[in-house]
Every structure is written in C-alpha cells, then in structure tokens.
Amino acid sequence: MKLRVRFAPSPTGHLHIGGARTALFNYLLARKYGGTFVLRIEDTDELRSDEKSVKSIFSSLKWLGLDWDEGAMPDGTEIGSCGPYIQSKREEMGIYRKYADQLIREGKAYHCYCTPQELEKMKKKAQLEKKSLKYDGRCRRLTKSQIEEFKKEGRKPVVRFKMPQEGKTVFEDLIHKTVSFENRLLYDCVIIKASGYPTYNFACVIDDCLMKITHVMRGDDHISNTPLQVNIYRALGFDVPRFAHLSMILGPDGKRLSKRHGSTSVEEYRRRGFLPLALRNYLALLGFSTSDSQQLFKEKELEEKFCLEGCQKNPAVFDEIKLRWMNGEYIRMLSREKLFSMSLPFLEKKGLKVQKNERNIEIVALQQEKYKLLEDVPYLVEFFYRDVEYASDAVEKVLKKPRARAILESIQKVYREMKDFTEKEIEAKTREFARSNNYKTAEIFHPVRVSVSGRTQGPTLFKMLELLGREETVRRISIARRLLESA
C-alpha cells in the first residue's frame, strides 16, 4: 500500500513553528518513500477559523517549499480524488452527520442534552469530591419522556460517542512504541456539536480514513486524543492508521513554544530575513537526527536521509542562536546575484532604492560572510548609498589619533592624483605612501576607513574605496577632515 500522509492545520492564525515542523516531517516522509502528501484544512471551529489564515498558511508552506500533492490549493481549487479537503465544505455535504447517524443507529453514539452550564456544575462537583472530571455519561440512558421534555425546552443536543468502559486501548506508535490507556478513564466525547459541526476528534478520524491516510504524524500533544480516535475508527469499522507522535518544541524556559518566547510564526521568520532552506534545515533537526549527527543538508539530502528511526521522543528547545548560525551558512552559499535579489526587499524597507547592476551586486556581496539575516544587509551597506554618519567611538578612537589629520590630508592628495582608482592600484599607492613616509599601514588604513564609512568595521578597505569611486572617497575624506577641524 502506498504511503499517504497529511498535514491538517486549523486556520486560526499564521503557520506556527510547531506546525511547520509537523508539515515538514510529513512532507519528508512522503518524499522519502514516494508517498502522497495531502493538505487538509480543519476549519470546524466556526468562531476562530478565517480565510485570511488559510491564505497565510498556504503562503508559508509555499515559501518553505513544502509542496503538497493533494488537497486544497491556494487558488481555491482542489487536487485529488478524496475531496473536498476543507472540512467546512465536507460538513455542508453532510459527511460527518452521515457517520454520526450510523453510530447512533448502531447504538454506538447518543444524543446528550446537557447544557454547558450543567456540565460546568458537574465538573465543579467532581472536583470537590476529588473524582474524575470526565463527563459521567448521564445521557446514555435517557427515557423517551425525558427526551420529550428536553425537546420541549428547545434544547439542541450534541452527539456523544460511547467510549468502552473497561479494558485497555493500546496502539503502537512508530516513535513511542506501545502506548496504552485504561478505557475506564476515557469518557464519552462529543462528536457533533450543537451547531451541527463535527468536533476535531471526529472529523479527523472520518477524514483520515476517507482520505486513505496510512500514517498520522503529528505533535505528541495529540497522544491523549489517540485512544479516543482509535475507538471511533473501530466503531466505524475503519482500519486504524499508523501513528507517529513527534515531540513538542519548547521555548528556552522549557515551556511549550508560544508568543511570549518571541517570533513563533513562519511569517515572522520570513520577514526577518531567514532563508526558507535554512529554517527548513533547522526545523528538521528539532526532533530528528542522522546517526552521524549531520547538521547541514544539501537540497534533496533531507528527503533522502529522513526516517522515523531518527525521530526523537523527547522535546526540543528552540534555539534561535543556532538558527541564526545556520542562516548565515545558507546566506554564504548563495550566489552573488541571488543574495542581491533576496536582499532587495530588505533594502527597500529601509528606504534604500538600489538598482540591480554589477556595482550594487558587488557592494552587497562584499560582506556576504557577515550577514546572519537578510535584515542585516541594509545596515552593513547603507553608507555606500547615504551620507556618512560618524560613529562616536570611531571618531574618538581612530580619527582623533594625533597623526590622523595630517595623514588624511596627504593620502587624500594621493588619491586625488591617481589615474586608475582600482582596488589594486589604491592598495599599491597607499602602501607606497606609508613606506615612503614611515607610517605603519594601520595608521593609514584605519582613519581612511572611518572617513569613508564612519565605522571601524566594514568591508575590505581598498575594494570599498574602489566601489565608492575616487570622487566620493576624496569627498568623504574632506568631510572627515572638516569634522576634525571643528572638533
């Protein structure tokens, strides 16, 4: 049987890091074994689901390069023969209702007329008596007259699934091995809400079955849902799929990753200049590793090396420092042209309108090894395009050195008289100047650097001057000299 996996987000916000990791692992598993990766939208929460989130999730998945073979597509169409792939549409078709009715007919489910307030009271009471908080199943055996009474009151019932009350529900998890639950601790969960919508646990089972999903890979916060679902599969006479529960991703404080830990949506990482392949690589290493603990994976290499055996049971702390390192690695692997085009939006955001030409490509590439994020690019290149802002520490520590004034005056003259203002020539002339005047090279290099860039750190000096051009170099040295005179 061909492997089929799915990613089934609920559209209640942007794609979260944890969701992205789940999607990635499903994608990798499908690619590795030549299976099918299905995308299903679980929008059965009528209040919180919205179209905007669907769009955002699509765009994040697409950005990460996690293409799906089947399911809802960004243009509103659907691919595949198991559709619709959006649960609200499936609900409209009465798919869930049909199976719920079947269960009721077979005596495996029943109507429950308890109101939320009554359930709340029940829970409070149980709490006081230190009993289990689960629903007590009181509506399992309602008399005809009781039902009439409720109907007269206008109560809208939910449908509850009759959970077995003895024995154990056991399943083999591909990552956790055998997981077992006592049935008497399970409870009759709601499968159809009063609104007529299915609950997650029900819709999920129906759809995974109808969509012929063979492997359900998801976060291990779903482990406790699994016995419920297994029993629903069985009651319906469905085959139970294989489960693989992935460990959680935690924040630095060891708590489940959430907004208060900083950026948590893929969208934010994109905005900050992380590269999709870098994020993908990093995410893959949260809960997966090869036997040689490989860190960096080339394109397609993850698809080849991914396997369930390499998946981790224990939770992983999300380490942005390591992600940044990895992002730097990926930025360094970019071609100059690619680096430039990817940097453009970030330059524009900072008000730098930069044409695509050889000079500008070179300017951006000049400090390629320094960027950790694309967001770093504008700051590191801005002085090429804007008036220099002299950093105070640079002025104090370098420009105000006793001999700097005289040196700047002389070297400016040298530059002014040069014919070919090229990297090689500038270096030759500058070194020659140092030698004949008995200066240490550093005495010249540093003030020149600060003069043209305003900073003590920057690209390699002579290339920087060449790119700035003779005019601009000379002009900036003048500005620096004037600054010193007025100081």
Place this chain on the structure above:
RNA sequence: GGCCCCAUCGUCUAGCGGCCUAGGACGCCGCCCUCUCAAGGCGGAGAUCACGGGUUCGAAUCCCGUUGGGGCCGCCA
C-alpha cells in the same frame, strides 16, 4: 488532582550491552590568518549519561521505583 509522555554537555543531538577515560553541532574561551569586522583553520573549557535499586562477567544502553519536566483532561484543534 487523574491519566499519558519524556529524561546524555547551557542548547540540538550521536549512542541502541563491551569500540565510551561518552562523539558531533550551536554558543563560550584561546591561538593562527589578517587592513577592521566577519568568515576560515587549530585548540580548550563544558555531561559523576536526573537519582536509587536491580538484571548481567560487563549498563548511558535492559527492568523496577523515585524525582523533575512537559502534554492532555473543551460543544478548541
């Protein structure tokens, strides 16, 4: 509180009974390279394998317990 899951350097992890005086990666420190900053190269610190019992000739690896952390306990998914 009940149930479930988990437990190797600060972090991600290798390890699946002897090769482990525990390997790699990030981060940290030092040195080298060098026009600065990076990048790169080399080296270092960093884990009594949570703790306690077993099993075994032998345990980070298997079993039990304890502790700690996390998850779930919704007409949310």
